[in-house]
Amino acid sequence: MTDKLTVVGAAIISDGLLLTAQRAEPPHMAGGWELPGGKVDPGESDEDALVRECHEELDVKVRLGRRIGDDWFLSDRALLRVWTARVIEGEPRALEHTALRWLSRDDLYDVDWLPGDRPVIDAIAALDLLKR
Numbered sequence: 439m440t441d442k443l444t445v446v447g448a449a450i451i452s453d454g455l456l457l458t459a460q461r462a463e464p465p466h467m468a469g470g471w472e473l474p475g476g477k478v479d480p481g482e483s484d485e486d487a488l489v490r491e492c493h494e495e496l497d498v499k500v501r502l503g504r505r506i507g508d509d510w511f512l513s514d515r516a517l518l519r520v521w522t523a524r525v526i527e528g529e530p531r532a533l534e535h536t537a538l539r540w541l542s543r544d545d546l547y548d549v550d551w552l553p554g555d556r557p558v559i560d561a562i563a564a565l566d567l568l569k570r
């Protein structure tokens with residue numbers, strides 16, 4: 439058990455490209471890039487929350503794959519848990535974000551990732567799942 443807020447994120451990979459989404463809000467995070475996802479609701483499993491968030495944010499159905507790392511600390515109050523995922527229904531659309539981008543391994547650091555995501559992105563890069 440943890441008393442921290444749990445945020446879940448999806449490393450959606452298709453054809454060797456990683457999907458990233460640009461936050462629209464709050465103002466201090468707007469413009470930053472993140473993994474699609476969000477907060478786990480009370481009583482909800484992490485995995486269910488992540489599938490739900492991908493549907494709400496991107497209008498797609500995803501199937502989760504492997505967990506990336508353990509708990510990633512976003513702050514003293516929040517942690518991030520990340521899974522790989524693939525789209526099994528639909529085409530991602532930015533319903534809540536400003537923009538979406540598909541990144542190759544070579545483009546991975548071209549966007550301004552939210553600070554908490556940077557170690558996660560390093561871990562994804564190290565897994566060698568992305569094409570160059």
Ligand SMILES: Nc1nc2c([nH]c(=O)n2[C@H]2C[C@H](O)[C@@H](COP(=O)(O)OP(=O)(O)OP(=O)(O)O)O2)c(=O)[nH]1
Pocket residue numbers: 445446447467472473474475476477478491512516518552554555
């Ligand atoms: N979804 C997501 N949130 C992240 C990432 N990195 C990071 O620091 N965060 C932060 C941003 C927010 O403070 C928090 C997630 O909140 P959110 O606004 O996406 O969650 P939510 O969709 O459940 O939002 P809401 O119900 O409060 O509107 O975690 C990431 O890669 N993905």
